[in-house]
Amino acid sequence: xxxxxxxxxxxxxxxxxxxxxxxxxxxxxxxxxxxxxxxxxxxxxxxxxxxxxxxxxxxxxxxxxxxxxxxxxxxxxxxxxxxxxxxxxxxxxxxxxxxxxxxxxxxxxxxxxxxxxxxxxxxxxxxxxxxxxxxxxxxxxxxxxxxxxxxxxxxxxxxxxxxxxxxxxxxxxxxxxxxxx
Numbered sequence: 001x002x003x004x005x006x007x008x009x010x011x012x013x014x015x016x017x018x019x020x021x022x023x024x025x026x027x028x029x030x031x032x033x034x035x036x037x038x039x040x041x042x043x044x045x046x047x048x049x050x051x052x053x054x055x056x057x058x059x060x061x062x063x064x065x066x067x068x069x070x071x072x073x074x075x076x077x078x079x080x081x082x083x084x085x086x087x088x089x090x091x092x093x094x095x096x097x098x099x100x101x102x103x104x105x106x107x108x109x110x111x112x113x114x115x116x117x118x119x120x121x122x123x124x125x126x127x128x129x130x131x132x133x134x135x136x137x138x139x140x141x142x143x144x145x146x147x148x149x150x151x152x153x154x155x156x157x158x159x160x161x162x163x164x165x166x167x168x169x170x171x172x173x174x175x176x177x178x179x180x181x
Contacts, residue, residue: 065090074119111136139166
């Protein structure tokens with residue numbers, strides 16, 4: 001519930017920024033939501049480079065679809081891994097969108113591609129690529145993502161002309177919440 005309220009407040013802020021930037025007829029506004037994939041299956045006996053999501057990860061992906069379901073997403077991008085695609089699938093199904101692949105090894109080119117698209121996009125990436133992509137878009141990537149436990153960051157990067165605003169919120173249960181259960 002708190003996450004839904006936070007999202008509503010962020011959507012209000014985005015709308016306010018958009019209205020303030022409309023000094024020329026159609027302001028070039030892009031809103032890019034970025035997340036790391038949800039919890040992945042970790043098997044100590046395997047070196048699987050492409051693991052699927054765990055049950056908790058699938059639940060987080062459904063929660064992401066709930067949080068962003070009314071955000072006006074036009075496009076969803078994912079690296080070509082099971083865990084990233086599965087994180088974006090519930091939202092893609094809800095919105096009737098196809099998930100488009102991007103190469104996480106070519107982030108500069110992808111950032112340039114994103115800058116050329118108006119509207120709203122979701123990008124599902126990895127612990128090492130998501131903050132880096134935020135920074136390539138001109139935003140603040142913050143502290144490094146904890147590879148072992150942190151799956152709940154939701155960045156919102158708002159590009160309006162030369163202005164870049166970065167918002168960071170959390171969604172779904174945190175590692176501390178799960179430790180209490």
